[in-house]
Amino acid sequence: MLQSFKMALKAIGGNKMRSFLTVLGVVIGVVAIVVLVAIAQGTNASVVSSIESMGTNMLSVSINAKRTNPITLDNLRELAQDESIAHVAPYTRVSGTIKAGVTTYDDGQIIGTIQGYDAIRGYELSQGRFITQPDLNNRIFVAVLGSEAATEMFGKTDAVGETFSINGYTFTVVGVLEANGSDSTGSQDNQIFIPYTLAQRLSNMTRISSFYVSAVSSDEIYFAQAAVESYLQKIFPTTYSQYSVYNQTEMLSTLNETTATLTLMMGGIAAISLLVGGIGIMNIMLVSVSERTREIGIRKAIGASRGNILLQFLIEALVVSLMGGLLGLLISLGAISLLGPVLDMTLSVSPTVAGAAIGFSVLIGVVFGIYPANKASRLKPIDALHYEG
Amino acid sequence: MIEMKDIVKDYVMGGETIHALNHVSLRVEDGEYVAIIGPSGSGKSTLMNVIGCLDTSDSGTYILNGKPIGKYRERQLARVRNRHIGFIFQGFNLLPKLTCAENVELPLIYQKLPRGERRRRVKEALMEVGLGERMRHRPNQMSGGQQQRCAIARALAARPSLILADEPTGNLDKKTGNEIMALFDRLHEEGNTIVLITHDPGVAARAQRVLRMDDGCLTAQPAGGREEDA
Known part of the structure; x- marks a missing residue:
């Protein structure tokens, strides 16, 4: 051989x-x-x-119904009462021109949301605070910046107190996030968070079409999903297809x-x-x-x-x-x-x-x-x- | 010992049947030195191939060392060629990419001998033919005579009971041819059985017995019949 x-x-x-x-x-x-x-x-x-880094205890809900969508912040607050649910936060993307001094930041992604969004997505603040209930109630012109947004606009991450403008409205930076890297939807560090109520006004949109829900723990995720689905079923009794609820595990498989x-x-x-x-x-x-x-x-x-x-x-x-x-x-x-x-x-x-x-x-x-x-x-x-x- | 009876081998060539071997019978005793002469196309090469198990006959019986070769299958024939027959060709038929020693070793590899034994036998066989110092040369680095000696060493290394030589001096000059024939003489004296085919009567004359092949028929060459050869 x-x-x-x-x-x-x-x-x-x-x-x-x-x-x-x-x-x-x-x-x-x-x-x-x-x-x-x-x-x-x-x-x-x-x-x-x-x-997986987004967390396995997160649900992503989108409402497909356009004209008949009745979901408001009050609905979400009501939904958040369920004992299996930790946080509920809507989000909406707003388009607008971002200017910090003479710099125009084209890559910025403006997102309107409420308190709790950072907890759902697992964001950590490196400085300052996230959006709070008073910001929402009073539609205060404040913003929380992703780390990349902060460095692009101000050349530094400790940007709390700085001001910039979106479509001519002046915002004050109240918090900066830690770097998060990118996920399937792209970079997360170029995001600029503003109060949801303000975003609604800027984009002339009254109803909530997408929101995240986090369960109190990943074991509770199916209870949370059931709670969300039964709540939405009450709102949309006619057709099931007017909303969809994704959970991370299903997305993964x-x-x-x-x-x-x-x-x-x-x-x-x-x-x-x-x-x-x-x-x-x-x-x-x-x-x-x-x-x-x-x-x-x-x-x-x-x-x-x-x-x-x-x-x-x-x-x-x-x-x-x-x-x-x-x-x-x-x-x-x-x-x-x-x-x-x-x-x-x-x-x-x-x-x-x-x-x-x-x-x-x-x-x-x-x-x-x-x-x-x-x-x-x-x-x-x-x-x-x-x-x- | 070779015992052949009524061996027939036909070829069809161009729609014409040629009787290469026409009821040939042959008996060669152990230790004999037999030469077969005849013109080209007389069937002597065919006879040689049948004796050497390279080819099979159409009919007749062939018994080599008491074994019915005629009934053997390909695998058994390969074994007979490997262990009982040492072939020496006119064109040497050495493998050009192997050294002299590797060529001699080849049949021993097919015999599945252990490495040490192979080495020993290769050396011994090369010494026997006087090529001891040429072991590492390749065929194209050797003269015709040396190549034929190497081929003889390859035949000897397997320690066959029968040495078959097909025109062993055909590609060599007279002087080298004589040296090779002297080697055959010595191998015969040492007790080897040799069957040699040639059309050179001078070469045939060295054998104990000379047979003549004509149109597929084998006849004994009468003594002193050297002059009339083709």
């Missing part, structure tokens, strides 16, 4: 350029599989982690299903290139068989059996595919450590994927090596010896 490997290496080394190109076919296939799957899994992992399909699809596409590599192996092995017909004849004349010849060519195909697999894996690891920072993702090759790639390339070697090997082993010694190649 060891001897067969030595023979195979010798034969492969005997035609370096050709062997290299054959190996390359497998390498490309393996790299394609490993890198694409790693990217798909990396995407999944980063989305999952950002959803939907997401996982989607990305699993995506991973499978990418892996499948890449597998095709490995298949092409396999056909390359078969092609080369067939050429090699007809080129080495005389060698096969000599080997048979001095006593090689069909099995010996079969094994020799099969091992050659295997060594080529295995070399391709290992080399491909190494290159993938290199590519991933380069791509990770570029794509801003944590990419990793799981042992399963690595094993599967190697296993698949070996399988390819066997599958595509067996036909040429069989062909070689079936040559009659006398015909092979007299072959003029």
Whole structure:
């Protein structure tokens, strides 16, 4: 067996350029599989982690009904009385031009909300305070800034007391949040929070169309969901489809299903290139068989059996595919450590994927090596010896 | 010991049937040195291939060392070629990418001998043919005579009961050919059974017994019949 490997290496080394190109076919296939799957899994992992960072005790509610939407802050206050619910906070996006002195901050995202929103989303204040009930009652022109918004507008994070304007209205900064990074909906640090009542007035909108609910603990999430749904059912008795309640766990499982399909699809596409590599192996092995017909004849004349010849060519195909697999894996690891920072993702090759790639390339070697090997082993010694190649 | 009876082998070539072996019977005792001469196309190579288990006959019985070779399957034939027959070809038939020693070692690998034993036998066989210092050379770094010696060493290393040589001097000049034939003489003296085919009567004359092949028929060459050869 060891001897067969030595023979195979010798034969492969005997035609370096050709062997290299054959190996390359497998390498490309393996790299394609490993890198694409790693990217798909990396995407999944980063989305999952950002959803998880939002908290698993959060419900997201949106009201689809437009004209008939009767939900107001009073409704939410009433809903918040349920013992499984910790906080309820509406939010609405407001568009407007943000100016701090001479700086226009185009990337800012203005969100109108109420107290408790920070607790639901897990935001920490680095300075000052969040929006309070008096702010809402009196529609005071105050704002809480995300860390990025603060540095973009004022060049510093300790911006409490500074003023800026939205659509010409002057706001005073009362609090700045800690950096939160980005989630599936984009960066969270460019947000500017203003009192919900003020936002309603700025955007001429009276009804609440989306709000977050947090349960008192993640164990209570289903009670909270039931409470929200039964409350909304009372408001919208006619049709169920006028509102929807999402909980994080459901979102996660939907997401996982989607990305699993995506991973499978990418892996499948890449597998095709490995298949092409396999056909390359078969092609080369067939050429090699007809080129080495005389060698096969000599080997048979001095006593090689069909099995010996079969094994020799099969091992050659295997060594080529295995070399391709290992080399491909190494290159993938290199590519991933380069791509990770570029794509801003944590990419990793799981042992399963690595094993599967190697296993698949070996399988390819066997599958595509067996036909040429069989062909070689079936040559009659006398015909092979007299072959003029 | 070779015992062949009524061996028939036909070829169809261009719609015409050629009787390459036409009821050939042959008996070679252990330790004998037999030469088969005949013009090209007389069927002597076919006979050689059948003796050497490279080819099978259409009918007839062939018994080698008491074993019914004619009934053997491919796998068993490979084993016979490996252990009982040492082939020496006109064109040497060495593997060009292997060194001399590796070529000699090859049949021993197929015999599944342990590494130490293989080494010992390779060295021994190469010493026997006088190639001890050429072990690491590749065939293309050796002269024709050296290559043929290497091929002989390969045949000897397997310790066969029968050495078959097909025109062993055909690709060599006269002087080198004589050296190779001297080697055959010595192998015969050491007790090896040798069957050699040639169309060179000078080469055939060294054998104990000379047989003549004509149109697929084997006849004993009368003594002193050297001059009339093709």
